[in-house]
Amino acid sequence: MPLFSVLYTLLSTALFLCLLPLLPLIACREKYRRRLFQRLGFGLAARLRTLSPPPAGVPTIWIHALSVGEVTSALPLVRGVREHFPQARIIFSATTRAGNQVADKVLSPLVDALIAAPLDLGPVASFFIRSLRPDLFILVETDFWPHWLHCLARRNIPTLLVNGRISAPSFARYRRFAWLFRPMFQTFTLLSMQTKADTDKMVSLGLDPQQVTTLGNLKFDTSQLTEHQESRGDTVWLKQRYGFSTAAPLWICGSTHPGEEQPIFQVYRRLLADLPQLQLLLAPRNIERAKEIVALGREQGLACRRWTSGKDAQGPLLILDTIGELAGCYPMAEVVFIGGSLAPFGGHNPIEPAAAGVPVLFGPHMEDFAEIAAELHQRGGARQVDSTDALYVELRHLFADQAARRQMAEAAGLCVRLNRGVVGRHLEVISRLVARGKHHNRHE
Structure with missing residues (x-):
């Protein structure tokens, strides 16, 4: 020994x-x-x-x-x-x-x-x-x-x-x-x-x-790919379950860390000028920070609701403060941002939103998932942004261009299928x- x-x-x-x-x-x-x-x-x-x-x-x-x-x-x-x-x-x-x-x-x-x-x-x-x-x-x-x-x-x-x-x-x-x-x-x-x-x-x-x-x-085999051609009723049901408008677009930010929520809220407020119906689901990596994040939103004039505080509530901005639900939310998003990548935390795994057939964005810090992020980016299923301003510009473009979103979603799905x-x-x-x-x- x-x-x-x-x-x-x-x-x-x-x-x-x-x-x-x-x-x-x-x-x-x-x-x-x-x-x-x-x-x-x-x-x-x-x-x-x-x-x-x-x-x-x-x-x-x-x-x-x-x-x-x-x-x-x-x-x-x-x-x-x-x-x-x-x-x-x-x-x-x-x-x-x-x-x-x-x-x-x-x-x-x-x-x-x-x-x-x-x-x-x-x-x-x-x-x-x-x-x-x-x-x-x-x-x-x-x-x-x-x-x-x-x-x-x-x-x-x-x-x-x-x-x-x-x-x-x-x-x-x-x-x-x-x-x-x-x-x-x-x-x-x-x-x-x-x-x-x-x-x-x-x-x-x-x-x-x-x-x-x-x-x-193994996450490439986690779920069956949700194609863009899936039943629209499934997405409608999901949005209704989480208290969102079924007709308005949704942006999801998954597994965020300290230092990311405030710039995300700033970007969201800027986007509302052109997309007043835009909705946001933010899921912190540490759900115990939910109260702190609600306070950050309040400072920016945003009314956040917490999923654990009332599952019958409705509103455009939801803090998902539960464990194990985030992956199931991805199919209802128009665009997903990967947390831990705007601030230097190494990023999180982008496979789940890609497997849901959703365009993926991430920041400059994807060191922990560099090869997966690089392949998604190379195949056109993901884009990298290097700043808060760049995140705003990319989101504004994607929400305005349905064809671009569809093309990214298909590329993300193809990347997952090829790696299964x-x-x-x-x-x-x-x-x-x-x-x-x-x-x-x-x-x-």
């Missing part, structure tokens, strides 16, 4: 022992009690006893995601795994409370059990692994825990990273502390990255090129790894 793993295990065990005397105090707080105890493994054995035992020779597959974005990315893969292994026992875990809530909403029909992720402390991860006895462990995108991964490796359980990506800040950190991260990444049987650039970064950290592959972004098939490529790899895991479990 690498030295860092030994040290990390000793440290995590010490923290676990320090936590034990505090459990009675934590148990007094409702906010933390249930989830913390679940993450320590309390109730796991009883939960598993409620499941029907898998037939002999049928695999157990454990899939783990960090939070909402990763759970959403996992959806097409989980659906594919269920279809490919109809009798398999599929266990899904998420780290955050919000991730678990979304998983419960979208994955419950597809998996056998939803569980809280183990804390990477002392014997906890080992207890989860012994209880679940997975033939394969799949990690979605991120949430790397050294002790947990080494426990899997010590038991020779095949471990697969899917939808892997490395942002510029993460890559700098991985390179700086390569002595720490390289042994951890080497515990994976295979790392499946979203892009060739992500694969090259992993190899440059010292990993065996045979251990890393490029299988694409990601789940199928993953299933080929998963089938091989499951066979390896089943062989190991038979000989334990």
Whole structure:
């Protein structure tokens, strides 16, 4: 075992022992009690006893995601795994409370059990692994825990990273502390990255090129493409549901960050001079900022309504302050702007609006999704703006030119279609790894 793993295990065990005397105090707080105890493994054995035992020779597959974005990315893969292994026992875990809530909403029909992720402390991860006895462990995108991964490796359980990506800040950190991260990444049987650039970064950290592959972004297979020719009634229903006028145009700004809402409101006010009926749906990345954003709108003379404050309310400006609904809103937009790109936050994934057949705009900061953004831009499905003024000019042009919007929408949809098939490529790899895991479990 690498030295860092030994040290990390000793440290995590010490923290676990320090936590034990505090459990009675934590148990007094409702906010933390249930989830913390679940993450320590309390109730796991009883939960598993409620499941029907898998037939002999049928695999157990454990899939783990960090939070909402990763759970959403996992959806097409989980659906594919269920279809490919109809009798398999599929266990899904998420780290955050919000991730678990979304998983419960979208994955419950597809998996056998939803569980809280183990804390990477002392014997906890080992207890989860012994209880679940997975033939394969799949990690979605991120949430790397050294002790947990080494426990899997010590038991020779095949471990697969899917939808892997490395942002510029993460890559700098991985390179700086390569002595720490390289042994951890080497515990994976295979790392499946979203892009060739992500694969090259992993190899440059010292990993065996045979251990890393490029299988694409699972979000290309997240939903069926919503063509422009879709039933107009579906869009009408969506607008009615969210309290918008069905006849007026709608601009959606998804996953915005601090420093972006104010310029977005400024652009919206300028657009209203020519398009007095224009509507705006703004979805902050952190929904806890909704009250702050409403105040920003009020400062600019804009009356914002919050989705959680009254779902029967109507009005042209909506703050979507819920988790897991944004992707379903994209089909009703004329244009979508990707948040996290006007301010330097690395941008967010533009695939979902593109898959909905909607023109996409983003700012100069799309570093975290550079290859996807570049392909969308190259194919004509997206445009990049470098300032607030440029965003206003581009929006004014698009809202005035229906043919340009249609052309961009078709190009965005084509880009998504050409990149589909990601789940199928993953299933080929998963089938091989499951066979390896089943062989190991038979000989334990």
